[in-house]
Each structure stands twice: as C-alpha cells, then as structure tokens.
Amino acid sequence: MTNTSPSIIVDSTPEAKAAFYAELQTYVGLEVGEPTPGPDEVNAPMIRHLVEAVGDRNPIYTNPELAADSIHGGIVAPPTMLQAWVMRGIDGPARGGNGPYEKMNQLLFSRGFTSVLGTNSEQSYKRYLRPGDHLTMRTVIDSISDEKTTGLGTGHFVSTRQDYFDADDQLVGSMLFRIFRFKPAAKVPPAKPQPRRPRPATTYDNQWWFDELGEGRLCAQACANCGRVRFPTGPMCPSCHSRSYDKVELPLSGTIHSFVVAHYPQVPGFDYPLPIVLVDMDPSTSHIGKLGNDRVRMIMNTADSAESALAVGARVRIEIRATDPDMKLPFAVIDPIGATS
Amino acid sequence: MSINRRGNQLGGRAAITGIGATEFSKDSGRSEMSLASEAVAAAIADAGLKPCDIDGMVTYSADNNPDVEIARHVGIGALRHFSRVHYGGGAACGTIVQAAMAVATGVADAVVCYRAFNERSGRRFGAGVQDIPIAATAERAQFSWTTPSGLLTPASWVAMVARRYMHLYGATSQDFGRVAVAGRKHAANNPAAWFYNEPITLEEHQASRWIVDPLHLLDCCQESDGGQALVVVSAERARDLPNTPALIVAGAQGAGDEQWTMTSFFRDDIAQLPEMKVVADELWTSSGLTPADIQTAILYDHFTPYVLMQLEEFGFCGRGEAKDYIADGALEIGGRLPINTHGGQLGEAYIHGMNGIAEAVRQIRGTSVNQVDNVVNVLVSAGTGVPTSGLILGVDR
Numbered sequence: 001m002t003n004t005s006p007s008i009i010v011d012s013t014p015e016a017k018a019a020f021y022a023e024l025q026t027y028v029g030l031e032v033g034e035p036t037p038g039p040d041e042v043n044a045p046m047i048r049h050l051v052e053a054v055g056d057r058n059p060i061y062t063n064p065e066l067a068a069d070s071i072h073g074g075i076v077a078p079p080t081m082l083q084a085w086v087m088r089g090i091d092g093p094a095r096g097g098n099g100p101y102e103k104m105n106q107l108l109f110s111r112g113f114t115s116v117l118g119t120n121s122e123q124s125y126k127r128y129l130r131p132g133d134h135l136t137m138r139t140v141i142d143s144i145s146d147e148k149t150t151g152l153g154t155g156h157f158v159s160t161r162q163d164y165f166d167a168d169d170q171l172v173g174s175m176l177f178r179i180f181r182f183k184p185a186a187k188v189p190p191a192k193p194q195p196r197r198p199r200p201a202t203t204y205d206n207q208w209w210f211d212e213l214g215e216g217r218l219c220a221q222a223c224a225n226c227g228r229v230r231f232p233t234g235p236m237c238p239s240c241h242s243r244s245y246d247k248v249e250l251p252l253s254g255t256i257h258s259f260v261v262a263h264y265p266q267v268p269g270f271d272y273p274l275p276i277v278l279v280d281m282d283p284s285t286s287h288i289g290k291l292g293n294d295r296v297r298m299i300m301n302t303a304d305s306a307e308s309a310l311a312v313g314a315r316v317r318i319e320i321r322a323t324d325p326d327m328k329l330p331f332a333v334i335d336p337i338g339a340t341s
Numbered sequence: 342m343s344i345n346r347r348g349n350q351l352g353g354r355a356a357i358t359g360i361g362a363t364e365f366s367k368d369s370g371r372s373e374m375s376l377a378s379e380a381v382a383a384a385i386a387d388a389g390l391k392p393c394d395i396d397g398m399v400t401y402s403a404d405n406n407p408d409v410e411i412a413r414h415v416g417i418g419a420l421r422h423f424s425r426v427h428y429g430g431g432a433a434c435g436t437i438v439q440a441a442m443a444v445a446t447g448v449a450d451a452v453v454c455y456r457a458f459n460e461r462s463g464r465r466f467g468a469g470v471q472d473i474p475i476a477a478t479a480e481r482a483q484f485s486w487t488t489p490s491g492l493l494t495p496a497s498w499v500a501m502v503a504r505r506y507m508h509l510y511g512a513t514s515q516d517f518g519r520v521a522v523a524g525r526k527h528a529a530n531n532p533a534a535w536f537y538n539e540p541i542t543l544e545e546h547q548a549s550r551w552i553v554d555p556l557h558l559l560d561c562c563q564e565s566d567g568g569q570a571l572v573v574v575s576a577e578r579a580r581d582l583p584n585t586p587a588l589i590v591a592g593a594q595g596a597g598d599e600q601w602t603m604t605s606f607f608r609d610d611i612a613q614l615p616e617m618k619v620v621a622d623e624l625w626t627s628s629g630l631t632p633a634d635i636q637t638a639i640l641y642d643h644f645t646p647y648v649l650m651q652l653e654e655f656g657f658c659g660r661g662e663a664k665d666y667i668a669d670g671a672l673e674i675g676g677r678l679p680i681n682t683h684g685g686q687l688g689e690a691y692i693h694g695m696n697g698i699a700e701a702v703r704q705i706r707g708t709s710v711n712q713v714d715n716v717v718n719v720l721v722s723a724g725t726g727v728p729t730s731g732l733i734l735g736v737d738r
Contacts, residue, residue: 198470198493200485201477210485232486232607258505258611261554262497267471270491273554278501278606297607299487312508329489 008112017147024107024144024156030100032139032160038086042133046084047077076128082164082173085129086137104141104158105181113155113181125173135164135172142176155182195268196324206233212247213328216320220284220296222248229284229294250296252318254279256332257297259310275302275310277332279318303331310334349593349627354445356579356586356737357437359388359453359572360699365535365690368462369566377406377457378414380568384453385415388572389583395572397422397449399436401456401693403429411455422449426594428602429466430641430724431616432456433694434732438592440573450574456695457568465564469494480602487604496561496644498603499726500553503646506612507555510661514555517645518546521559523672524642524681528688531710535563536688560645562686569695571702576737587705590718590735591628595619596728603726614647617654617722620731625656628733630718632657635733637704637713638678638720639697642685647725648672655720674711682711694723701734 011017040046044062051061059066060076067075077085108114129135145157159178166172200210209232212219220231225242236243262274281296302310303319316332323329361383363369363376377400385392395417398408408423422443426432433456440452460466470484471493492498506512525541528534541559549558579586597615599608608615625631632655640651649663657678658666671677683689683700690696701719703709716736723730 197491198488200489201482202485203477203479203482205479206482206485258501258508258606260492260497260500260504261551262491262494263551263553265468265471265494267491267493273551274491276490276492276497276501278505278611295607295609299490299492299606301490312505323489327489 007110009110011111020107020111021146024104027100027104027107027141028144030141032101032141033097033099035165036086036088036137036139038135038137039089040085042077042085042129042131042135044075044131047075047081047131050081050084051078072128074130076130077133079125079128079173080123081129082123082125083162083175085133085135086164100141101139101160104144108156108158108181112183115153115155115182115184117152117180117182119157119178119180121178122176123173124175126171129172133172134167138163138165148180150180150182151185152180153182153185155180157181194324197269197327197329198267199327205235208247209233213320213330216328217247218250218252218298218318218320218330219247220250220281222246229296231296231298248284250284251282252320252330254281254298254316254318254332256280256310256312256314256316256334258312261307261310273307275305275307276300277302277310277316279316279332298330300330300332303333305332305334306336309336349591349623351438351441351445351589351593352591352628352733353588354576355441355573356576356588357571357698357702357734358574358579358582358584358586359384359386359390359570360702361385361387361570362533362692362696362699363457363568365533365565365567365692365696366461367535367564367566369459370462373405373458373463373568374410374414376459376566376568377411377455377570380457380570381411381417381453381455382415384455384570384572387584388451388574390451390572392416393418395451395453396420397440397443397452399424399426399439399452399454401425401429401432401436402427404456404458406455406457417453422452426730428724428727428729430643430693431727431729433641433698433723433730434592434721435594435723435730436695437571437573437589437698437732438594438730441589441592444573444575450578452573453570454573454695455568455570456693457570458693459566460691460693461564461566463566467495467561467564469497483602483604487606492604494553495603495726496556497553499644499646500556501606502611502726503555503644506646506650509612510664512646512649512661512664514557514560515543515547516649516664516667517555517560518543518557519667520642520645520648520672521546521687523670523676523679524685524687526673527679527682527711528684531684531689534684534689535565536684556644556646559687562643563688563691565686565690565692567690567692567696569692569699571695571698580737585706586737587702587734588737589732590630591624591733592731593620593623593627594728594730595623600728602728605726612650613660614650614654614725616727616729617651617725617731620722620729621655624720624731624733630733634718635678635720636716636718637682638680639683639685639701639722640680640720641694641697641722641725641729642681642687643691643724645687648680651722651725652678655722674713679711679713682709682713697721698732698734701732705734705736
C-alpha cells in the first residue's frame with residue numbers, strides 16, 4: 001500500500017518526533033472495530049479439509065472412535081486453526097469505517113510511513129476447540145514501537161492482539177499479529193564494485209612478506225645463518241642453504257634504477273598513464289656489515305610525483321599506502337631536489 | 342665442418358629437412374589443432390616423408406595441441422620420442438635441439454617440431470598476467486612482485502629493461518625503430534606476411550602510440566593465429582631426402598644467472614640478456630664459428646630493444662654498441678647483417694619464433710623471398726627475457 005499524498009509532515013525536531021510518537025501511543029489498548037463472530041461453528045468438515053491439506057494424520061482430529069478413547073474424549077480441532085474460525089472469506093464484509101485502526105494508519109501515513117510488511121504472528125491457546133464451539137474475535141492495538149530502521153526503511157512496528165472467545169465469552173486463545181509500517185528507503189543503485197588491483201599469488205615462500213607489508217613494514221629476507229640478504233623472498237639461502245631467515249625492515253628510501261609509463265592495455269584498478277618504477281632500496285642500517293653489497297630492488301608505483309620527475313638515478317622516499325581495503329603497497333615519492341640522474 | 346667434441350656435440354648430427362605452415366592471420370576461424378595438423382602434415386610432405394615415418398614430436402608447453410592428438414589426426418602412428426619445451430617463445434630453437442638430440446642418439450628417426458595457436462583470436466599472450474588473484478603456483482608467484490603495481494604485460498617487462506639500456510648506452514627509441522623498419526621492409530616483400538606490401542618509415546614508428554613508454558606500438562610484434570612445423574632427421578638421412586638439408590651446425594638452450602621469466606629485474610645489470618649469452622657461448626664454442634661466419638640471422642623480435650641487446654650478446658658488436666652497429670640499414674637486405682628476412686614477428690607473424698626457423702631453412706635452401714647472397718650459416722635465436730635457445734643452421738657440404 002502506498003500513499004501518494006504530497007502533504008507529508010516532517011517532524012524535524014526531537015520534540016516534534018516525541019509528540020508524534022506520544023500521539024501514536026494513544027491508540028495502544030484501543031479495540032479495533034466491533035467484535036467479529038465466526039461465520040461457522042467449529043466443524044468436522046473444515047477440520048478434515050485442513051488436516052488433509054497439511055498431511056496431519058493424528059486421529060483425534062478426524063476419527064470419532066479413536067478420539068473418543070483419547071484424553072480429549074472426542075474430536076478436537078487443530079489449535080493452529082484458531083484464526084480460521086473467524087476468517088471472513090473472500091466476499092466477507094470489509095473492515096471499513098473510521099475506527100481507531102484506520103485513524104492510527106492515517107497518522108502513520110501523514111509522516112510518510114505508507115508501506116507495510118507483515119512480519120510475524122504468535123498464537124497462544126487456552127483450550128482445545130471442539131465441533132460446535134462458536135468463536136467471536138475482538139481486536140486490540142497491542143503495541144506500537146518507537147521509530148526503527150531496517151533494510152527496508154524507517155518506520156514503526158504495530159502489533160495487534162486478536163482475542164478469541166467462545167459462546168460463554170470465555171477466552172480460548174489469542175494471536176499477536178505484527179506489521180511494519182515504514183517509509184521506503186530511497187532506491188540507491190547498487191554500488192559498482194571498486195575495481196581491484198591484481199592480487200599477488202601468495203605461497204608459503206612469499207606470504208609473510210605481504211603480511212608484513214600489510215602491517216606497514218617493508219622487508220627483505222636475511223639468512224638467519226649467514227646473514228645474506230635476499231629479495232624477492234625464497235625458501236633457501238643460496239649461499240649456505242639455511243632455510244631459517246630473519247625479516248629485515250628496510251629504510252623507506254632508495255634510488256630509481258629504471259622506470260616505465262604504462263599506457264596500454266588499461267586494466268581495471270589502475271589510473272593511466274601509469275608510472276612504474278624499479279627502485280634500488282637503500283640498505284638496512286641494522287644489517288650493515290652483514291649485508292655487504294646485497295641488493296634489494298623493488299617494483300612500485302609513484303605517488304605525489306610528476307611524470308616529468310621520473311628519471312633513472314632520482315632519489316625516492318617510500319610510503320606504504322592502502323590501495324584497497326585489504327592491500328597495501330609501497331609507493332615512491334620522487335624527490336625533485338635530490339634528483340641526480 | 343669443425344666441431345668441438347669436448348663439449349656440446351650436437352652440431353652436424355641432424356638437419357631440418359621439411360617445413361610447413363598454415364596461413365598467418367588475425368582470426369583463423371578454426372581450432373588450434375586444425376592449424377597444428379595442417380602445419381605438421383605440410384612439413385612432413387615437404388620433407389618427402391610419409392606420416393608413418395615420423396616417430397618423434399616436440400612442441401611447446403602451454404599449448405593446446407597435445408602430441409598424441411596431432412599424431413592421431415595426421416596419421417603419424419606410434420611415437421618413440423615426445424617432449425615439450427617451456428618458457429614460451431624461448432622454446433622455439435629448443436624444440437629443434439630436443440629433436441636433434443633424439444635423432445642424433447637414435448632415440449627417434451624423424452621428429453616433427455611444431456607450434457600452432459590462435460594467439461590473436463584466442464588467448465593473447467600480450468595481455469600478460471591480469472587475473473585476480475593469480476593462481477598460487479610458484480610460476481605465477483614470480484609475478485606477485487610486479488602485477489600489483491600494474492607491471493602486467495610482456496611489453497611492460499621489456500620496457501623496464503629497455504629504459505635502463507637506453508640510460509646506460511644512449512640508445513634511443515629511433516634505434517629501436519630501425520629494427521621495426523627492417524622487419525616491415527622484409528615483410529613487405531613476403532606474400533605470406535601479414536604486413537605484405539606494408540612497409541613503415543621511422544617517422545611512422547616514432548608517431549605510433551605508446552604501449553608502455555619507452556615502447557611504441559611499432560616496437561611490439563604482432564599477435565597472430567597460425568601454425569608452423571619443421572621436420573628433423575639425422576644428417577645422413579637428410580642427404581637422401583629431396584630438399585637441400587639445413588644442417589644443424591649448433592644448437593643450445595640457456596638460462597642465465599638470477600633468471601626470471603621476463604622479470605629478471607633483480608640482477609646486478611638488467612640491461613643484458615645473460616640467458617642469450619649462455620646460448621651464444623654454446624653455439625660459437627661448439628661450432629668453432631664466429632659472428633663473421635654468419636651471413637644472415639633470425640633474431641627474436643617480439644620487442645625491438647631486445648634485438649639490439651642480442652646483437653651484443655652474440656658478439657656482433659660490443660656492449661652498448663648495437664645502436665651504431667645497426668645504423669645505415671645494416672639489418673636490412675643488402676646491409677651488413679640482414680635479419681629477419683621473412684619480416685620477423687613484427688612483419689610476418691608471431692608464431693613464437695617457429696616461423697623464423699623456417700625462414701632460416703629457406704635461406705639455406707636459397708628459396709627466401711628476400712634471399713641473401715652466398716648464405717653458408719644462419720643464426721637463429723628464440724624468445725628473449727626468458728630462458729631461451731638458439732641454432733646455427735648451415736649448408737651441408
């Protein structure tokens with residue numbers, strides 16, 4: 001149901017909202033319309049139709065002899081048929097008029113809560129019903145929630161309670177029926193997934209390096225036995241064949257060894273023209289002496305640098321930046337003053 | 342024939358006696374096995390052999406033409422030798438080396454080497470490594486150090502080396518362009534070439550768009566659909582077959598120190614091709630020949646800068662001197678070292694180097710459309726920047 005009325009009241013202050021909610025609460029506890037009598041008594045044919053339809057073969061619902069021998073002493077109706085005994089049928093009288101329920105709806109509509117979704121119902125039973133029982137239903141507005149926001153939109157949960165009485169006006173069962181009256185959320189086109197850069201293929205031998213980078217540390221691998229530094233990572237020291245290694249954090253500076261500017265093909269996840277530099281990393285100060293001339297060279301993109309600053313021999317400062325929520329990479333910031341091509 | 346018997350003893354044992362190819366196109370409209378079958382059948386027929394004479398097959402890895410499939414489709418029958426060589430275009434001459442080793446040792450009598458693909462209309466190698474995430478194999482993990490930064494394609498990997506080479510030796514984009522001009526000049530005279538009748542000028546090379554600066558579009562070879570096959574038999578047997586044998590004077594495969602697959606960026610000096618130096622040393626040492634003995638060469642030309650660097654690795658000139666060596670049309674027909682007389686992969690087709698070996702055979706036979714005078718020895722190289730291979734083919738006398 002959608003109300004297309006253009007005159008929607010906007011409660012823009014907390015006070016106005018509170019007043020609206022207080023007005024809503026005046027409907028709680030009010031009875032909705034006149035008591036509704038069931039069109040038929042509880043009867044064996046309707047019971048049989050239902051249990052056949054749902055496949056419930058319990059004989060207490062259909063077999064007079066067996067039911068007579070049960071604790072019920074005769075045929076009873078399945079409790080879940082409670083609501084069925086007062087349903088008005090396709091051509092039954094519509095609930096009309098201008099009762100409390102309709103007035104509550106108009107109040108909700110006035111704030112734009114024009115959409116409705118049935119959310120759930122709960123039944124409770126006082127006793128089994130038997131053929132010959134004749135029920136009457138009374139409906140009360142049970143509760144109205146404060147403003148809630150769901151995936152559908154913002155609105156109020158409205159619960160009505162239907163109480164079912166027998167011919168002696170004794171309560172035999174109740175049903176809580178809950179709907180969500182809401183202002184539909186604006187339709188937003190599904191966000192286009194942000195194109196992602198190619199992910200590294202990670203293996204036992206290189207995963208740790210990318211993990212360290214993800215923590216903001218740019219590392220080389222140093223043999224734990226002989227100290228030889230190697231990069232890219234590998235499973236064994238080519239000098240002494242030790243498989244033990246240390247992670248050596250590198251200083252975030254270096255010199256451009258070579259560079260390119262990619263124009264084509266243009267792959268999602270990158271901006272073109274795309275400068276890519278090969279950087280001779282400055283050696284780790286903590287490993288000086290052990291390192292000798294072990295060279296560490298890395299591929300990276302530039303950041304905050306003009307394409308005209310690209311030069312073999314240019315000094316760079318390296319920053320580790322997130323390219324995606326789950327990936328960090330080193331970027332070279334070219335030092336225009338220190339360029340020594 | 343002077344052969345060094347102490348080391349690589351392959352020279353003089355085997356010969357290429359049959360060549361066969363499909364048309365070279367951008368969209369073959371048929372399966373890669375259709376291309377392979379046609380090329381293999383044509384090469385066998387060219388050799389004057391029957392399919393049942395073939396008992397060995399060699400192709401590349403990363404290939405959609407399994408040897409036993411092609412053997413079935415061509416009616417070759419039983420096989421005694423089959424092998425596949427890795428590293429893309431670096432495999433080209435390696436297939437012939439494997440075949441020659443087989444026939445030299447009696448492991449097989451007649452081996453057909455082939456490469457066929459829909460490299461333009463199907464999977465394009467030029468696209469590089471773009472998949473996200475790339476598969477976690479050791480081979481793919483090699484690219485983990487480059488692809489997150491957008492260094493994704495063969496052109497970009499070569500460009501990184503080319504820039505350093507330019508920086509060290511003063512080579513320019515125009516120097517690279519001269520390689521493309523030579524290839525397209527030769528292709529223009531070759532009816533089988535995709536760029537038949539389409540020569541280019543150095544100005545057109547310079548004006549072509551950037552692919553990866555410093556590489557222009559015309560520094561990059563074509564992408565092609567097609568197939569090429571060659572038949573290798575023993576030198577003795579070749580003498581009894583109809584074609585002039587192209588004797589395998591020398592053959593070698595090579596990987597360099599600190600070798601990576603196109604991303605050897607972690608070497609002391611990246612402006613070299615040490616893997617090709619391994620091949621060159623093997624070829625010269627085992628044959629006793631020198632660059633002065635070579636009348637024409639097929640130098641792998643997927644990207645022009647590596648042609649200059651190959652001239653240096655093979656010793657046609659000193660380190661960094663290729664830009665001077667190639668000046669004044671030296672690489673063109675009539676020049677001091679005509680290369681890629683079929684048009685190369687820049688001009689004829691990109692069949693991962695196999696079509697270049699066929700051109701070397703034609704130069705030995707004297708049947709090239711751009712025939713060089715008095716050819717005795719032809720140098721052939723395979724893919725650069727990867728573990729590679731090379732051959733010297735010669736006139737049998």
